[in-house]
Amino acid sequence: AQTVTQSQPEMSVQEAETVTLSCTYDTSENNYYLFWYKQPPSRQMILVIRQEAYKQQNATENRFSVNFQKAAKSFSLKISDSQLGDTAMYFCAFMVNNAGNMLTFGGGTRLMVKP
Amino acid sequence: EADIYQTPRYLVIGTGKKITLECSQTMGHDKMYWYQQDPGMELHLIHYSYGVNSTEKGDLSSESTVSRIRTEHFPLTLESARPSHTSQYLCASTGPTDEQYFGPGTRLTVT
Numbered sequence: 095a096q097t098v099t100q101s102q103p104e105m106s107v108q109e110a111e112t113v114t115l116s117c118t119y120d121t122s123e124n125n126y127y128l129f130w131y132k133q134p135p136s137r138q139m140i141l142v143i144r145q146e147a148y149k150q151q152n153a154t155e156n157r158f159s160v161n162f163q164k165a166a167k168s169f170s171l172k173i174s175d176s177q178l179g180d181t182a183m184y185f186c187a188f189m190v191n192n193a194g195n196m197l198t199f200g201g202g203t204r205l206m207v208k209p
Numbered sequence: 210e211a212d213i214y215q216t217p218r219y220l221v222i223g224t225g226k227k228i229t230l231e232c233s234q235t236m237g238h239d240k241m242y243w244y245q246q247d248p249g250m251e252l253h254l255i256h257y258s259y260g261v262n263s264t265e266k267g268d269l270s271s272e273s274t275v276s277r278i279r280t281e282h283f284p285l286t287l288e289s290a291r292p293s294h295t296s297q298y299l300c301a302s303t304g305p306t307d308e309q310y311f312g313p314g315t316r317l318t319v320t
Contacts, residue, residue, distance in 0.1 A: 139311035
């Protein structure tokens with residue numbers, strides 16, 4: 095079984111600054127995906143960024159980037175130039191690459207961007 | 210936003226009532242999922258489906274049932290609602306890129 099741990103229940107950052115959200119996971123699988131999802135207050139959960147475990151290069155999507163350390167089983171999310179619209183719950187998620195495509199979620203980090 | 214819909218968005222209902230939470234997607238995705246999420250907490254998979262006439266229980270035990278008669282439709286039913294069923298229920302689907310698209314959720318309160 096897989097587990098995903100987010101050790102920071104809540105974080106805050108000033109607008110325009112950079113913040114890093116932590117995520118660690120435990121698995122015996124070798125072929126998997128990692129995701130960060132964003133859930134704004136009362137709005138739909140959306141995918142922020144994804145990383146394939148076989149890729150050594152860290153994924154980047156505009157202001158969002160990850161630091162994927164496979165040996166350490168760590169997958170942190172860096173948000174640069176934070177904006178007020180980044181305020182949300184952020185969930186780290188793990189998926190084994192098989193037919194099921196089922197996600198295992200971490201407990202979430204509530205991020206508040208302050209003006 | 211993704212083409213996945215849930216109704217109702219909010220529901221307050223009395224104990225013992227039967228309820229059906231609707232989920233539909235227009236993306237032609239085969240795989241669909243139901244998650245239960247308490248406020249500010251992680252998501253727990255309660256049901257999933259690989260396609261029409263395929264349904265399985267997820268990691269979290271649930272008294273709800275699901276059906277998948279059509280590709281685009283994956284309703285969840287509670288035969289007799291209880292206060293312990295109060296939660297948010299999220300529906301999701303997966304396409305060929307393995308990305309899960311989520312619906313807006315149904316916030317259920319059982320009094």
